[in-house]
Amino acid sequence: MTTTSPVEKVGGATATYVDQRVGSNKFLSRNLGKVFPDHWSFMLGEIALYSFIVVLLTGVFLTLWFKPSMAEVVYDGSYVPLKGVLMSEAYDSALNISFDVRGGLLLRQMHHWSALIFIAAMAVHMFRVFFTGAFRKPREFNWLIGVGLTTFGLLAGFSGYSLPDDLLSGTGLQIARGIVQAVPVVGTWAAFLLFDGEFPGTEFISRLYGVHILLIPGLILALVTIHLMLVWTQKHTQFPGPGRTNDNVVGYPLLPVYMAKAGGFFFIVFGIIALVGGLVTVNPIWIFGPYMPDQVSAGSQPDWYIGFLDGALRTMPNWESVIPGVGWTISWNILIPALVIPGIIFTLLGLYPFIEAWVTGDKREHNLLDRPRNAPTRTALGMMAISFYVLLWVGGANDIIAVAFDLSINSIIWFLRITLIVVPPLVFVVTRRTCLGLQRRDREKLLHGYESGRILRLPHGEFIEVHQPLSEKDIAVITAKHDYAPLPAPDKADVDGVRNKRYRAQMLRHQLSEFFYGVNVPKPSAAEIEAGQHHAAHDAAIEAPLHEYEDADQIHTFHGGVLHHPGMAETNAEQLQQEQRS
Amino acid sequence: MSDLTTPQGNPDGHGSAPAKLGYSPVADIPHKPRATDTDPKAARRAERQVASMFLLSMLFVVLFVVAYVAIDKTSVVYIPVMGEVGASNVALGFTMGMAILLIGTAAIQWAKKLMPDVEVVQQRHDMVSPKRATLEAEANYERGKEESGFVRFRLIRRTLIGAMVLFPIPLVVMLRDLWTPTEYTEGKSPADLLSTTLWTGGMRIVADGTYQGEHSETDSGGEITGEPVSPDDSLAHRPIRPEDLPVGGLIAAIPLDLPEVEHAEGNLNARGKAAIILVRMEPDEIRSQQGTGWDVEGILAYSKICTHVGCPIALYEQRTHHLLCPCHQSTFDLADSGNVVFGPAARRMPQLPIGVDEEGYLVALSDFEEPVGPSFWERG
Numbered sequence: 001m002t003t004t005s006p007v008e009k010v011g012g013a014t015a016t017y018v019d020q021r022v023g024s025n026k027f028l029s030r031n032l033g034k035v036f037p038d039h040w041s042f043m044l045g046e047i048a049l050y051s052f053i054v055v056l057l058t059g060v061f062l063t064l065w066f067k068p069s070m071a072e073v074v075y076d077g078s079y080v081p082l083k084g085v086l087m088s089e090a091y092d093s094a095l096n097i098s099f100d101v102r103g104g105l106l107l108r109q110m111h112h113w114s115a116l117i118f119i120a121a122m123a124v125h126m127f128r129v130f131f132t133g134a135f136r137k138p139r140e141f142n143w144l145i146g147v148g149l150t151t152f153g154l155l156a157g158f159s160g161y162s163l164p165d166d167l168l169s170g171t172g173l174q175i176a177r178g179i180v181q182a183v184p185v186v187g188t189w190a191a192f193l194l195f196d197g198e199f200p201g202t203e204f205i206s207r208l209y210g211v212h213i214l215l216i217p218g219l220i221l222a223l224v225t226i227h228l229m230l231v232w233t234q235k236h237t238q239f240p241g242p243g244r245t246n247d248n249v250v251g252y253p254l255l256p257v258y259m260a261k262a263g264g265f266f267f268i269v270f271g272i273i274a275l276v277g278g279l280v281t282v283n284p285i286w287i288f289g290p291y292m293p294d295q296v297s298a299g300s301q302p303d304w305y306i307g308f309l310d311g312a313l314r315t316m317p318n319w320e321s322v323i324p325g326v327g328w329t330i331s332w333n334i335l336i337p338a339l340v341i342p343g344i345i346f347t348l349l350g351l352y353p354f355i356e357a358w359v360t361g362d363k364r365e366h367n368l369l370d371r372p373r374n375a376p377t378r379t380a381l382g383m384m385a386i387s388f389y390v391l392l393w394v395g396g397a398n399d400i401i402a403v404a405f406d407l408s409i410n411s412i413i414w415f416l417r418i419t420l421i422v423v424p425p426l427v428f429v430v431t432r433r434t435c436l437g438l439q440r441r442d443r444e445k446l447l448h449g450y451e452s453g454r455i456l457r458l459p460h461g462e463f464i465e466v467h468q469p470l471s472e473k474d475i476a477v478i479t480a481k482h483d484y485a486p487l488p489a490p491d492k493a494d495v496d497g498v499r500n501k502r503y504r505a506q507m508l509r510h511q512l513s514e515f516f517y518g519v520n521v522p523k524p525s526a527a528e529i530e531a532g533q534h535h536a537a538h539d540a541a542i543e544a545p546l547h548e549y550e551d552a553d554q555i556h557t558f559h560g561g562v563l564h565h566p567g568m569a570e571t572n573a574e575q576l577q578q579e580q581r582s
Numbered sequence: 583m584s585d586l587t588t589p590q591g592n593p594d595g596h597g598s599a600p601a602k603l604g605y606s607p608v609a610d611i612p613h614k615p616r617a618t619d620t621d622p623k624a625a626r627r628a629e630r631q632v633a634s635m636f637l638l639s640m641l642f643v644v645l646f647v648v649a650y651v652a653i654d655k656t657s658v659v660y661i662p663v664m665g666e667v668g669a670s671n672v673a674l675g676f677t678m679g680m681a682i683l684l685i686g687t688a689a690i691q692w693a694k695k696l697m698p699d700v701e702v703v704q705q706r707h708d709m710v711s712p713k714r715a716t717l718e719a720e721a722n723y724e725r726g727k728e729e730s731g732f733v734r735f736r737l738i739r740r741t742l743i744g745a746m747v748l749f750p751i752p753l754v755v756m757l758r759d760l761w762t763p764t765e766y767t768e769g770k771s772p773a774d775l776l777s778t779t780l781w782t783g784g785m786r787i788v789a790d791g792t793y794q795g796e797h798s799e800t801d802s803g804g805e806i807t808g809e810p811v812s813p814d815d816s817l818a819h820r821p822i823r824p825e826d827l828p829v830g831g832l833i834a835a836i837p838l839d840l841p842e843v844e845h846a847e848g849n850l851n852a853r854g855k856a857a858i859i860l861v862r863m864e865p866d867e868i869r870s871q872q873g874t875g876w877d878v879e880g881i882l883a884y885s886k887i888c889t890h891v892g893c894p895i896a897l898y899e900q901r902t903h904h905l906l907c908p909c910h911q912s913t914f915d916l917a918d919s920g921n922v923v924f925g926p927a928a929r930r931m932p933q934l935p936i937g938v939d940e941e942g943y944l945v946a947l948s949d950f951e952e953p954v955g956p957s958f959w960e961r962g
């Protein structure tokens with residue numbers, strides 16, 4: 001160490017003390033300079049993490065005053081309109097937190113806002129990971145963990161806003177119980193066990209409390225920890241750019257830049273949540289009143305992340321079957337929207353990396369991110385799923401929309417029933433086309449430089465548009481695209497006439513691979529790019545003396561660095577052929 | 583070549599000093615120096631900016647404490663856009679938020695202006711373990727298998743698996759008493775309980791304190807108006823005579839016994855099943871009902887609990903006699919046996935047969951003939 005202030009001396013001694021016992025300096029020596037790539041979209045996961053920390057912190061404070069009990073009490077706090085009203089202790093204590101504990105409302109609102117932000121940030125983070133292909137090998141586990149985190153996030157949020165026992169939260173619980181009860185065979189019993197009998201009972205809130213403050217946060221914390229450890233050991237992915245390859249990581253060292261930026265960002269997220277918690281009301285439980293099983297507030301709306309479920313329930317046609325003779329009831333109208341559809345959504349989400357890897361036969365490690373346009377089928381599938389989700393979500397707000405736009409609810413529901421089937425495939429087609437269009441534009445840029453928009457009149461009278469050579473960064477970004485070839489069709493039998501037993505599976509894989517990679521605008525060859533950029537440079541040079549002749553050598557410099565990645569030479573198709581042969 | 587060792591000393595970002603420990607700079611990335619790299623005055627300015635943000639943060643902490651002590655928790659202030667808000671909450675949120683936020687902005691400003699902004703490179707390594715490690719692991723596994731005799735001792739292997747499968751069973755069995763029947767539910771199955779309510783023949787119908795007659799009027803646009811939240815005391819908890827309910831009106835009602843039962847049972851379960859609504863229409867407007875003569879002079883009683891997933895229903899459009907559930911908008915036609923006209927509910931609203939007792943009050947003639955509320959497996 002070069003400088004040694006008294007504080008540093010103590011710090012150094014502590015580090016030595018700890019190191020002699022746990023060997024921590026080995027870790028520090030390797031990791032204090034660890035490099036983290038930088039991109040705005042990498043902050044989404046950070047927002048999720050930081051808002052989760054705020055949720056934990058504010059939640060612990062709330063437990064100091066909240067009483068998870070459904071015992072009846074008479075309200076006698078400072079909120080005058082409810083004075084003398086009979087209510088559960090849970091609702092009473094939540095009112096107490098809101099009106100009689102200084103800073104209590106702030107904590108409640110911060111807790112709620114950070115929960116909303118936590119789940120929203122996870123969702124958008126997931127989109128980022130999906131559309132850039134960051135879930136590919138070796139990061140499939142982290143994708144699965146992310147899907148788990150999203151699921152637990154929804155459960156955490158739902159269990160949380162069910163706790164205060166206001167009219168809105170009780171209505172949510174009634175719906176949840178209705179869903180449990182609809183489960184074939186065991187549903188009725190399950191509902192009775194969960195609620196200690198009929199609805200609402202007197203036990204549910206205290207049971208939910210343990211789930212909300214211990215079980216789910218514990219699971220989330222454990223998953224978050226593994227998630228971050230994996231990010232740490234696998235190192236963050238990066239977008240293509242000059243000097244960035246599949247085998248390196250370019251960015252800022254942990255100490256000091258990344259630590260200052262990430263640490264600072266934590267305080268920004270925390271600070272903004274505190275500001276919003278102070279300035280913007282969320283879940284004003286005192287307006288809803290205490291829960292009564294025979295009352296409901298018109299226009300009940302769940303938190304945003306439950307909206308899609310509500311929308312699915314609303315849009316579903318009212319199918320129900322009763323098995324004749326035994327009289328068993330199967331409520332398709334509840335099972336399909338509330339359990340089957342979310343089940344399918346989350347299963348497909350979890351399996352996606354494995355499906356894509358199988359279809360494409362791609363076994364390489366991927367540390368360079370895809371630009372969404374360069375994976376048109378994946379991008380289109382993602383947009384298709386999002387459009388489905390958004391339509392369900394719109395369904396969850398159909399009453400609000402009906403009032404706002406003076407439409408009938410019937411027509412909105414019918415509109416949604418049709419669009420839920422028609423729109424996603426449409427979105428697929430449009431997205432894929434758009435991606436291909438963007439790829440074409442990229443190709444043009446590589447072949448001819450970018451259009452500067454300047455028209456030049458040549459001495460002999462011809463007009464040309466000046467093309468400028470691309471910047472090093474643009475070339476690096478665009479040429480990082482990898483052209484995949486669809487997997488070849490399998491043979492029915494090999495040369496010796498032995499029947500191929502795996503023909504059907506291989507055929508399916510071939511067809512899916514065609515579907516994935518059949519559309520593509522191939523990247524020009526290195527020589528073509530060089531010629532194109534040279535030409536553009538020449539073009540621009542005509543403009544002299546307005547513009548200095550650009551250093552055409554630049555392009556050569558990059559030839560060795562980016563256009564050609566050692567790991568990228570071999571295509572997945574070759575790989576698969578080898579595999580099929582063996 | 584860019585170089586991160588001395589960005590300040592090498593304003594053009596080019597130099598030949600060796601890379602620092604742990605990482606190496608990226609080749610060939612041109613680096614534009616910042617003002618703070620080249621101009622000591624700019625660097626000083628940045629330092630002052632960062633420091634004043636930290637200072638301000640401390641100031642806001644002081645303000646927070648002042649606000650905590652000084653502002654009465656019940657005082658209200660008017661703030662444009664936000665309207666009337668609790669003064670304490672706004673002040674505490676604002677001061678705490680600013681105190682925290684400023685630490686963040688200061689740190690980021692510091693990083694952006696004064697710490698090196700040259701990107702550096704580290705190599706990655708494939709995640710797969712070196713061959714040697716894998717072989718060693720395999721050898722160790724084989725040794726363990728051999729030494730434990732897991733393969734040789736078949737009996738041990740099988741009984742071990744059996745024990746492992748069975749040992750969680752107590753944990754599951756114990757969940758049975760998540761539902762402990764009380765004296766009121768003893769001996770009844772879930773399906774029994776879900777299929778019966780408090781209503782019996784002769785049970786008087788009392789208003790639930792929520793009189794909706796005047797409020798269920800439709801607006802000019804024909805849209806549905808909601809249930810008023812404030813009770814109309816004139817009817818609350820009183821038995822109802824047919825003439826209390828005008829044509830077009832609606833009353834939320836409960837069995838006379840309900841408060842007593844709730845008190846005895848110590849929960850709201852009975853209410854969740856027994857709650858009904860009474861509506862009145864001209865007798866000739868009733869196109870059908872679930873039993874003959876189940877109305878009293880055009881007054882019909884229906885369950886208030888939606889047959890979809892159980893929300894209480896609150897919206898009634900008197901012109902069409904449609905009852906609309908606010909949760910997922912299932913719509914029931916009360917003039918036509920409570921049948922589903924629209925929405926996700928599969929079953930009609932159960933109707934309660936009613937009559938008038940000798941004193942002229944409305945009473946139930948029996949319990950509902952079908953289970954109320956959401957569906958369940960054994961329902962039939």
Ligand code: HEM
Nearest residue numbers: 059060062063066094112115156157160161164213217283
């Ligand atoms: C894991 C993520 C979590 C999420 C998404 C979450 C979400 C929520 C939400 C939305 C509410 C309703 C707040 C309101 O009244 O408006 C709530 C209430 C509550 N949460 Fe959490 N929470 C989480 C973790 C925790 C933790 C770790 C604790 C405590 C250790 C906690 C303690 C509480 C308490 C005591 C309440 C009831 C207080 C009240 O509603 O006034 N929560 N939670």
Ligand code: FES
Nearest residue numbers: 888890891907910
């Ligand atoms: S609960 Fe009434 S429509 Fe769903």
